[in-house]
Amino acid sequence: MIRVTLDLTCSICDHDQFFLPVRAEERQQIRCANCTAFKCYSADLENAMIALSRDRMRDKKKHSGQGRPGQDRANAA
Numbered sequence: 247m248i249r250v251t252l253d254l255t256c257s258i259c260d261h262d263q264f265f266l267p268v269r270a271e272e273r274q275q276i277r278c279a280n281c282t283a284f285k286c287y288s289a290d291l292e293n294a295m296i297a298l299s300r301d302r303m304r305d306k307k308k309h310s311g312q313g314r315p316g317q318d319r320a321n322a323a
């Protein structure tokens with residue numbers, strides 16, 4: 247198992263580090279590095295990460311659409 251920090255938190259203890267399996271016989275299970283609670287299968291995790299990055303891209307677009315170029319600030323200075 248390898249220990250990694252993910253953009254997910256354990257549903258039990260809110261820890262953000264998880265053990266990822268490196269061998270096939272570990273059945274691709276993700277476990278919390280703190281309380282060792284079973285989190286999910288790596289396939290599910292992959293889907294969750296993809297969903298997360300999709301949400302972030304959507305947020306970035308929203309913010310950049312509202313942003314103005316820094317002309318106002320330059321004039322003030």
Ligand SMILES: [Zn+2]
Binds near residue numbers: 259278
């Ligand atoms: Zn945990």
